[in-house]
Each structure stands twice: as C-alpha cells, then as structure tokens.
Amino acid sequence: xxxxxxxxxxxxxxxxxxxxxxxxxxxxxxxxxxxxxxxxxxxxxxxxxxxxxxxxxxxxxxxxxxxxxxxxxxxxxxxxxxxxxxxxxxxxxxxxxxxxxxxxxxxxxxxxxxxxxxxxxxxxxxxxxxxxxxxxxxxxxxxxxxxxxxxxxxxxxxxxxxxxxxxxxxxxxxxxxxxxx
Amino acid sequence: xxxxxxxxxxxxxxxxxxxxxxxxxxxxxxxxxxxxxxxxxxxxxxxxxxxxxxxxxxxxxxxxxxxxxxxxxxxxxxxxxxxxxxxxxxxxxxxxxxxxxxxxxxxxxxxxxxxxxxxxxxxxxxxxxxxxxxxxxxxxxxxxxxxxxxxxxxxxxxxxxxxxxxxxxxxxxxxxxxxxxxxxx
Numbered sequence: 001x002x003x004x005x006x007x008x009x010x011x012x013x014x015x016x017x018x019x020x021x022x023x024x025x026x027x028x029x030x031x032x033x034x035x036x037x038x039x040x041x042x043x044x045x046x047x048x049x050x051x052x053x054x055x056x057x058x059x060x061x062x063x064x065x066x067x068x069x070x071x072x073x074x075x076x077x078x079x080x081x082x083x084x085x086x087x088x089x090x091x092x093x094x095x096x097x098x099x100x101x102x103x104x105x106x107x108x109x110x111x112x113x114x115x116x117x118x119x120x121x122x123x124x125x126x127x128x129x130x131x132x133x134x135x136x137x138x139x140x141x142x143x144x145x146x147x148x149x150x151x152x153x154x155x156x157x158x159x160x161x162x163x164x165x166x167x168x169x170x171x172x173x174x175x176x177x178x179x180x181x
Numbered sequence: 182x183x184x185x186x187x188x189x190x191x192x193x194x195x196x197x198x199x200x201x202x203x204x205x206x207x208x209x210x211x212x213x214x215x216x217x218x219x220x221x222x223x224x225x226x227x228x229x230x231x232x233x234x235x236x237x238x239x240x241x242x243x244x245x246x247x248x249x250x251x252x253x254x255x256x257x258x259x260x261x262x263x264x265x266x267x268x269x270x271x272x273x274x275x276x277x278x279x280x281x282x283x284x285x286x287x288x289x290x291x292x293x294x295x296x297x298x299x300x301x302x303x304x305x306x307x308x309x310x311x312x313x314x315x316x317x318x319x320x321x322x323x324x325x326x327x328x329x330x331x332x333x334x335x336x337x338x339x340x341x342x343x344x345x346x347x348x349x350x351x352x353x354x355x356x357x358x359x360x361x362x363x364x365x366x
Contacts, residue, residue, distance in 0.1 A: 021208070113195065167182045
C-alpha cells in the first residue's frame with residue numbers, strides 16, 4: 001500500500017533510496033517535458049530535473065505539504081531553475097530561435113512541430129510558461145497560479161493572450177476541416 | 182483557427198522521452214549515509230570483537246578454558262552439529278558416486294561378493310564366510326571402527342583375515358580418507 005508522498009519524502013530524507021526513486025518515478029515525466037519545452041535542450045532539462053529532485057533532500061528545502069502539493073512544488077522548482085537557465089544563456093550568448101537552438105529540435109517530426117516550437121519560443125516568457133503548463137501538462141488554472149505565484153485571473157489572461165498569439169502565428173498550419181456552406 | 186484546431190496544431194510538438202541517464206544520474210547523486218555501505222558490517226565486526234575481548238578477559242581472570250563458559254559450550258555444540266551435518270552430506274555424496282560408478286568387489290584379489298546400498302551414507306559388502314560388512318565414510322559413529330581407506334576410485338579394507346577391494350569406474354575422492362567398518366556375522 002502506498003504510504004503517500006509526504007511519508008516517502010521523509011523516508012527518502014532518512015536515506016531510503018527506494019522511497020526517493022518512487023517520488024521520482026511518480027513525477028519526473030511531466031517535469032522533464034516541461035523543462036525540455038521551456039529550455040529547448042535535453043541536457044538542460046535533465047540537469048534541471050535532477051537538481052529539483054535532489055533539492056528535496058536538502059535541509060533548506062522549502063516544500064511545505066500544508067501549503068502545496070508535491071507536484072505543484074516540483075513544477076515551481078523546475079520553472080524557477082529553467083528560467084534561471086534561460087537568463088544565464090541570454091547573458092552569455094544571443095538567444096537563438098528555438099528550432100535551431102539544440103540538436104534535439106532537428107529531430108522534430110515535421111515542419112509543423114518545428115513551427116509550433118518556434119512560435120512558442122517567441123512568446124513572452126510569462127505567456128509561454130502558462131501555455132506549457134495549461135496545454136501540455138493539463139494543469140488547472142489554480143495550480144498554474146500556485147506555481148507561477150500569480151492570481152488565477154492573471155493566469156487566465158496570459159493564457160488567452162498566448163493562445164491568441166499562437167493562433168495568429170500558426171494560422172498557416174490550421175487543419176483542413178470540412179465545412180458546410 | 183478555432184480552439185480545437187489550435188490544440189491539434191500544438192499537439193504536433195511532442196516532447197522526447199527522458200533519457201535513461203536521468204534516473205541513473207539521480208541514483209548516483211543520491212546521498213547515501215554511511216550505514217548503507219560500510220557501517221553495518223563494521224558494526225558486526227565490532228560486536229564480535231567486543232564479545233571475544235570480554236571472553237578473553239573473563240578467562241584470564243578466572244583461569245578457565247573458553248569451554249568452561251556456557252556460551253562457549255553452546256557455540257561448540259552448534260559447531261559440532263554443523264560439522265557433522267557437513268560430513269554426512271559429503272559422505273552421502275561419495276556413496277552416491279560409488280553407486281553410480283559400476284563398483285566391483287574383489288576379495289583377496291578375486292572378483293567376488295556383492296555391494297548393496299540400503300542407506301544414504303552406508304554400503305554393505307557380503308564377504309563369504311565372514312559376514313556382512315557395513316562401510317561408512319564418517320568418523321565417530323558408534324560400532325564402526327577404522328579399518329581401511331578410500332583413495333581415487335578404490336575402497337580397501339580388511340574383513341577378518343581377508344582383503345576386500347572395491348573398484349569404481351570413476352574417481353570418488355581427491356585425497357585418501359579413512360573408511361569405517363562394522364561387521365554383522
């Protein structure tokens with residue numbers, strides 16, 4: 001029987017690797033996807049996700065089960081790490097467009113996927129993270145508000161603006177649907 | 182483009198699966214406490230050392246031998262039982278090998294007599310005119326006396342005034358060992 005994430009975390013902090021790996025197995029997939037889409041780099045996503053899980057074990061970890069769920073906390077941690085990574089990158093070199101930034105993007109299945117990646121990369125940071133969490137990870141507006149530390153109304157507004165921008169940018173890729181006249 | 186169409190377009194951008202190195206790297210970086218690796222065996226070594234030291238001090242003060250202590254007697258009993266078990270297991274294995282090696286019985290150099298296997302660790306040889314001789318390969322069994330040897334593929338022992346030799350078609354032991362015999366007239 002599952003002991004729950006809080007007990008698993010206590011066990012992991014007391015040195016039980018199995019408990020730590022259970023937490024990882026339960027949460028890592030959406031976190032990795034989110035980090036990958038935010039940074040556009042598999043290597044960065046891997047580093048960020050590892051760092052976020054290891055941070056759970058450190059004495060100064062700010063996770064408080066009374067305030068937020070572990071999933072929300074981890075998404076927030078990945079977001080912060082990814083944004084820091086992007087800022088470091090911007091300070092170092094001129095930011096490249098998403099579809100040319102990393103080798104991984106070269107393997108995108110087709111032109112549409114590349115166009116979507118590029119269009120999302122061009123969104124303002126505040127819109128991009130909200131869109132990724134809402135569309136790709138299916139998080140609720142309340143969860144996204146918790147992760148981004150915004151009001152729900154602000155999240156909703158940013159999501160609407162993001163979608164409006166993408167609708168315009170990606171208009172050429174609209175699926176052909178049969179319409180009755 | 183309506184909402185549904187936009188969702189379809191967005192869904193074309195799929196994230197790759199996480200690499201295996203993600204989990205493996207995390208495991209490698211998991212902070213292991215000392216007790217997971219070295220400390221636990223070390224604790225046992227220290228406990229055994231402490232018990233030994235206590236026994237040694239006690240013996241020195243009282244002038245007693247280690248087996249005067251009840252704990253020593255208990256440990257000796259366990260050790261003896263364990264060694265007897267090992268010996269019996271080994272003897273049964275050897276008897277089984279003899280059984281499977283087409284053994285031939287020679288009495289005073291002539292092919293004669295029969296060999297029977299009625300017990301896991303015992304062989305019975307019918308020596309005409311002398312009776313049935315039971316053979317075992319373990320020491321300390323009541324009624325059996327050392328009366329010969331087993332070496333390579335051969336068992337040899339004395340039955341009264343007669344020499345008995347059992348030859349097998351395969352090697353049974355790697356070094357010479359005693360054979361213990363009891364006679365049933």
